[in-house]
Amino acid sequence: MSRLLFRLIVAIVFAVFARPALGQVGETTITKWQGGKTGAISITFDDGTINHFRVARPLLNERDLPGTFYIVTGALPGTQETGTFVGRSVENIIKETARDTTDAENFFERASAIRYLGYKGTYTYHMEAGGLYEQGRVQAAYDVIDEGYRKVRQGGHEKKDGSWDYPLSEYMYEVMAVEPGVELVTWEDLRSYDTDVHEFGSHTITHPYLAVMDAKNIRYELRESREAIRRHLGTAHTFSAEAPFGTKNERVMEIGHELYPALRNRMPRPYLTEIERGSDVQPGTTSTAYTLWQRGPLSDTPMTEMKRWVDVTQENDNIWLVLVFHGIEGIGWEPKSKAEMKEYLDYIDARTKDLWVATFADGTKYMQERMDARVSTERREDALTVTLTHSLGPRYDLPLTLRTYVPGAWSNIRVSQGDTQHEATLQTDEKGTYVQYQAQPNEGRIHIRNQ
Numbered sequence: 272m273s274r275l276l277f278r279l280i281v282a283i284v285f286a287v288f289a290r291p292a293l294g295q296v297g298e299t300t301i302t303k304w305q306g307g308k309t310g311a312i313s314i315t316f317d318d319g320t321i322n323h324f325r326v327a328r329p330l331l332n333e334r335d336l337p338g339t340f341y342i343v344t345g346a347l348p349g350t351q352e353t354g355t356f357v358g359r360s361v362e363n364i365i366k367e368t369a370r371d372t373t374d375a376e377n378f379f380e381r382a383s384a385i386r387y388l389g390y391k392g393t394y395t396y397h398m399e400a401g402g403l404y405e406q407g408r409v410q411a412a413y414d415v416i417d418e419g420y421r422k423v424r425q426g427g428h429e430k431k432d433g434s435w436d437y438p439l440s441e442y443m444y445e446v447m448a449v450e451p452g453v454e455l456v457t458w459e460d461l462r463s464y465d466t467d468v469h470e471f472g473s474h475t476i477t478h479p480y481l482a483v484m485d486a487k488n489i490r491y492e493l494r495e496s497r498e499a500i501r502r503h504l505g506t507a508h509t510f511s512a513e514a515p516f517g518t519k520n521e522r523v524m525e526i527g528h529e530l531y532p533a534l535r536n537r538m539p540r541p542y543l544t545e546i547e548r549g550s551d552v553q554p555g556t557t558s559t560a561y562t563l564w565q566r567g568p569l570s571d572t573p574m575t576e577m578k579r580w581v582d583v584t585q586e587n588d589n590i591w592l593v594l595v596f597h598g599i600e601g602i603g604w605e606p607k608s609k610a611e612m613k614e615y616l617d618y619i620d621a622r623t624k625d626l627w628v629a630t631f632a633d634g635t636k637y638m639q640e641r642m643d644a645r646v647s648t649e650r651r652e653d654a655l656t657v658t659l660t661h662s663l664g665p666r667y668d669l670p671l672t673l674r675t676y677v678p679g680a681w682s683n684i685r686v687s688q689g690d691t692q693h694e695a696t697l698q699t700d701e702k703g704t705y706v707q708y709q710a711q712p713n714e715g716r717i718h719i720r721n722q
């Protein structure tokens with residue numbers, strides 16, 4: 272063999288085997304989902320009905336899965352912040368309705384006030400007008416409000432002490448399908464329910480149609496429910512919220528996003544495709560870094576379909592499946608049975624090697640922190656030093672999962688950040704050997720050393 276040919280072979284062998292590995296040392300990436308998983312699932316429950324906590328929560332706990340529960344704070348006994356109308360005297364508003372019909376100018380104020388006129392049963396006009404307005408039937412919504420005020424003026428509704436116009440149990444039945452007399456969850460109960468594992472977010476004070484309310488009253492419902500949660504459960508539970516009836520109304524979303532870092536209703540981000548609960552768009556066809564795929568199992572949604580959502584999430588790498596449950600075991604809207612919940616949670620639990628199950632708040636935090644993060648690595652002789660920062664502020668405090676390529680000869684690796692020793696696993700892929708670990712952004716340098 273000539274010397275030249277020998278050199279050529281050595282050069283090729285070096286290029287193929289040695290250089291790629293050496294070239295990667297120090298390269299650090301943030302995995303798409305926590306723990307290097309290929310997809311995420313958030314299991315959320317709306318309306319705060321009792322079986323979320325008596326039936327679903329224990330099933331989640333048995334499998335170590337976190338849930339997100341959106342609660343209607345005004346329905347909890349003893350809540351200080353109750354439903355009210357924020358605005359002018361309702362007597363004046365009633366008088367004005369005798370003079371002019373409802374139009375774009377006065378609709379939101381009238382539809383906000385109509386539940387609080389001091390007469391029984393007027394909340395039904397708010398509900399009906401809200402449903403019509405959200406369907407785009409604006410004039411029909413105005414007409415319903417006119418009809419309601421006319422009836423009140425003509426004495427068609429019985430007067431009531433206090434402004435809250437119906438017994439809470441009757442209202443719960445109307446808006447959340449909770450039979451009168453069914454037990455309600457209490458703040459004391461919630462405080463005892465693993466508040467460090469599960470998320471308990473706001474679903475407003477009284478579950479109204481925010482889209483037909485004026486700004487002051489939208490803000491009151493969203494802000495005061497947040498304050499009740501903060502006082503009873505702590506600031507960690509004021510990160511995400513869900514405005515009722517899955518509204519996407521822009522006025523509501525604008526005020527909601529001023530008050531909460533995240534709304535399950537909508538999350539406009541350039542790197543995120545949102546697929547609504549009612550949409551037939553299939554994930555996996557989208558080109559953004561992430562896809563939020565919201566699915567709401569109803570009573571007759573087949574288990575095969577629900578399992579398929581999990582399979583699709585597992586087969587892709589960019590899907591965040593956000594499940595929206597309402598009733599459980601006979602209590603609440605469109606309930607799923609305990610047996611179905613058990614089977615479904617078992618199915619999800621068996622796939623947690625690939626799927627990260629996270630609260631809605633944690634799913635949001637991970638995605639946003641990763642997209643905003645800056646990561647860099649310095650190499651010193653015996654160590655790699657990684658810097659991880661983001662500019663989102665202190666509420667974005669979820670650790671991110673990092674992979675840093677290390678020299679192939681390193682076998683006993685220690686990863687530390689400040690005084691904290693991070694658990695680290697050594698793995699190999701086509702680019703070389705890397706160490707995978709969790710790191711806290713904005714909390715100082717991470718040191719990777721071979722022992």
Ligand SMILES: [Zn+2]
Nearest residue numbers: 317318515516
């Ligand atoms: Zn709801």
